[in-house]
Amino acid sequence: MAKCEHSVNKMSSHSLKTGSSIPQVQGTNDNSTLSKVSTSRVGYYKDPYLKYFTGCHKSPNRAPLIHWGYWIRYSAVNKTLIEFLTNLGNKDNQVISLGAGFDTAFFRLKSECGNVDLLKKCHYYEVDYPSVVARKQHFIDSVPKIKELAIGSNYDLIGCDITKLKDLEASLKGANVDGDTSTLLIAEVVLTYIQPKYVDKLLEWAASFFGKAVICVYEQIKPFDGFGQVMLKHFHTLSSPLLNIEMYSTSQSQCKRYENAGWSEVNSCDMNQLYFSLPEEIRKHVMSLEPFDEYEEWHLKCSHYHMITGFTSPQYWSSIMDPLSSSSNNDDEGISDVLEEWRALYLHTESQHLKRYGHDSVRFEDDKVLVYGGFGIKDHSLAHCRLDNAIMIKSNGEDWESKELIAGNDGPGPLMYHSMTLLPKSNEVILIGGRKSPKHSNEVLYSLSSCGTECNWRIIQYKGDCFKGRWRHSTTLVNDRWLVIIGGCAVNGHVFSDILLLDSIDWTMKKLPVSLPEGRHSHLAVNYKSSVLIFGGLNADLSPVSTCLQLSEDKSHLMAVEFIPQLPAKYSMSGHIISNDVLLMFGGVSISQHQSDIVIVNMQNRTWQGVNLKYPPTISLPLLHGHSSHLMDDGNVVCIGGGGNCFSFGTHLNESPLLIQCSKF
Numbered sequence: 272m273a274k275c276e277h278s279v280n281k282m283s284s285h286s287l288k289t290g291s292s293i294p295q296v297q298g299t300n301d302n303s304t305l306s307k308v309s310t311s312r313v314g315y316y317k318d319p320y321l322k323y324f325t326g327c328h329k330s331p332n333r334a335p336l337i338h339w340g341y342w343i344r345y346s347a348v349n350k351t352l353i354e355f356l357t358n359l360g361n362k363d364n365q366v367i368s369l370g371a372g373f374d375t376a377f378f379r380l381k382s383e384c385g386n387v388d389l390l391k392k393c394h395y396y397e398v399d400y401p402s403v404v405a406r407k408q409h410f411i412d413s414v415p416k417i418k419e420l421a422i423g424s425n426y427d428l429i430g431c432d433i434t435k436l437k438d439l440e441a442s443l444k445g446a447n448v449d450g451d452t453s454t455l456l457i458a459e460v461v462l463t464y465i466q467p468k469y470v471d472k473l474l475e476w477a478a479s480f481f482g483k484a485v486i487c488v489y490e491q492i493k494p495f496d497g498f499g500q501v502m503l504k505h506f507h508t509l510s511s512p513l514l515n516i517e518m519y520s521t522s523q524s525q526c527k528r529y530e531n532a533g534w535s536e537v538n539s540c541d542m543n544q545l546y547f548s549l550p551e552e553i554r555k556h557v558m559s560l561e562p563f564d565e566y567e568e569w570h571l572k573c574s575h576y577h578m579i580t581g582f583t584s585p586q587y588w589s590s591i592m593d594p595l596s597s598s599s600n601n602d603d604e605g606i607s608d609v610l611e612e613w614r615a616l617y618l619h620t621e622s623q624h625l626k627r628y629g630h631d632s633v634r635f636e637d638d639k640v641l642v643y644g645g646f647g648i649k650d651h652s653l654a655h656c657r658l659d660n661a662i663m664i665k666s667n668g669e670d671w672e673s674k675e676l677i678a679g680n681d682g683p684g685p686l687m688y689h690s691m692t693l694l695p696k697s698n699e700v701i702l703i704g705g706r707k708s709p710k711h712s713n714e715v716l717y718s719l720s721s722c723g724t725e726c727n728w729r730i731i732q733y734k735g736d737c738f739k740g741r742w743r744h745s746t747t748l749v750n751d752r753w754l755v756i757i758g759g760c761a762v763n764g765h766v767f768s769d770i771l772l773l774d775s776i777d778w779t780m781k782k783l784p785v786s787l788p789e790g791r792h793s794h795l796a797v798n799y800k801s802s803v804l805i806f807g808g809l810n811a812d813l814s815p816v817s818t819c820l821q822l823s824e825d826k827s828h829l830m831a832v833e834f835i836p837q838l839p840a841k842y843s844m845s846g847h848i849i850s851n852d853v854l855l856m857f858g859g860v861s862i863s864q865h866q867s868d869i870v871i872v873n874m875q876n877r878t879w880q881g882v883n884l885k886y887p888p889t890i891s892l893p894l895l896h897g898h899s900s901h902l903m904d905d906g907n908v909v910c911i912g913g914g915g916n917c918f919s920f921g922t923h924l925n926e927s928p929l930l931i932q933c934s935k936f
């Protein structure tokens with residue numbers, strides 16, 4: 272069954288040529304195996320075999336976002352694999368998984384096939400470094416039910432460095448691989464670790480050796496934005512850097528690369544597109560498995576991974592397999608060039624307090640800003656947690672002074688995604704909603720007043736309709752009196768479409784007779800000429816919304832405001848009316864491959880323009896979500912905090928407040 276052709280020593284000398292550390296690259300397999308075990312344990316998909324490939328490692332429980340990430344990876348590759356095997360039907364065929372690691376697709380298919388034996392005409396080959404193959408062989412031999420599936424069947428493990436093409440061809444031929452048989456080549460997060468020149472040669476060799484082949488490659492793209500930089504740094508730190516991504520940073524450049532290597536009908540889709548191509552019941556099932564509230568990082572992760580497919584002899588495949596179809600849901604947002612005027616500067620602060628996301632903040636008249644809650648760094652231990660401290664900050668040129676206020680009494684405790692609104696007449700801050708864990712929302716309304724170095728909390732006893740606990744809603748102050756609370760989400764993925772009105776004089780809560788046409792959360796709402804404008808948001812289907820709605824001054828009508836072209840569908844942005852009819856939307860997340868840092872919206876002529884910020888070259892790029900921002904007296908915008916839990920790459924907290932110089936606008 273196993274054919275380990277090459278020694279480990281030989282591989283080590285080769286590592287110098289390929290530029291990556293081979294043990295570390297092999298370690299990526301162990302890591303992903305543990306994450307996949309955790310994912311299947313929760314029920315995202317069935318894999319009864321993988322746990323036997325973890326050796327003595329006890330597989331830890333991973334975070335929901337990691338489960339979602341591994342589930343979408345499984346869904347992408349499995350979709351092509353099943354389509355290939357189903358459509359080939361009774362024709363002889365072969366699957367060759369390059370850099371297969373401990374993948375268990377063969378065993379899953381072999382045992383799950385039942386009456387429809389997808390593998391009956393298939394020979395399944397898995398190739399990896401000899402030492403990985405030897406470990407896999409050992410695990411297979413140790414578990415009788417896996418050994419049974421492998422023995423005497425159409426399964427071969429081949430130990431070979433896939434950059435050594437002569438060896439690879441000889442090993443494959445030695446195992447009866449036939450260049451004329453219909454072939455599916457899979458490389459699931461493998462080629463990215465190999466020097467580009469070796470990948471190019473491998474792609475060229477495969478395109479010429481296999482007369483009738485489909486190639487399916489799943490890997491990372493988009494290294495140049497904030498999330499991409501976090502991703503790059505993570506793999507670099509693990510000594511398994513992503514070696515192709517800077518040269519081939521987009522799906523388009525990757526497709527061109529495959530075409531140049533001899534592949535036809537090359538197509539790609541990112542994981543956002545793949546997600547929305549999956550049946551609704553599967554998506555609903557996944558949403559029901561665990562409390563989940565990491566939407567931004569989910570969409571960002573999905574836009575940074577794509578799957579590419581290409582064919583040799585496309586005319587042969589035309590009646591058998593469709594090329595990947597990419598839907599139009601992630602077109603570009605329509606970004607103009609970086610404008611010199613739109614400079615972003617990091618403000619200097621010694622404090623770690625502002626490294627947080629999911630908080631909210633209010634600005635007082637004297638440009639002081641009060642921040643509460645979120646997730647981030649609480650004290651000198653630098654450990655990350657949900658935060659319950661109130662921080663008063665004050666800009667002093669490019670320096671930013673901050674101090675933690677001493678709370679005179681008990682407040683709401685650690686909270687995320689609440690809203691804070693300043694009542695300018697009393698200088699009281701009204702805190703509404705928010706959550707502790709995604710299983711516990713806050714139903715109590717608080718007032719916070721600060722004086723010097725202290726702050727005091729008061730529970731607001733209101734009358735009228737009941738406020739149902741929620742987070743990621745918006746609260747907008749209108750005519751210095753009315754707090755308009757819109758949308759939000761709650762436990763079990765519930766998304767609100769209601770609009771509530773809280774009178775800050777007699778503290779009466781009223782549910783308005785109008786409601787949003789579809790529920791949403793993480794939208795932007797701003798006061799505009801005594802009406803409320805509601806932009807974007809995320810709906811219950813996890814689709815970013817592009818509409819702009821306007822709640823009339825008398826709060827009796829909700830109208831759609833049309834833009835040409837349509838506004839970008841995004842959520843989790845902040846925003847401000849910066850002059851009479853101009854609104855600035857800052858940051859946010861969309862499922863477009865290219866999204867702008869700022870959207871300038873003109874309410875007068877209903878147009879908009881995307882703009883990218885110009886950052887000083889030496890700083891790490893911020894993640895433009897989970898932040899709060901304020902329009903300051905000088906006309907510039909200050910953005911506080913932001914960042915998120917970036918998949919398995921760790922939590923990223925923006926360095927320090929960001930000053931966006933838009934005063935010239």
Ligand SMILES: C[S@@+](CC[C@H](N)C(=O)[O-])C[C@H]1O[C@@H](n2cnc3c(N)ncnc32)[C@H](O)[C@@H]1O
Nearest residue numbers: 297299300370371372399400432433434459461
């Ligand atoms: C991230 S793991 C992925 C494993 C598997 N494809 C999966 O998705 O579970 C990357 C795998 O590629 C293998 N690999 C990387 N470079 C290779 C090379 N030059 N020759 C053979 N295998 C290689 C590693 O040993 C590792 O098992």
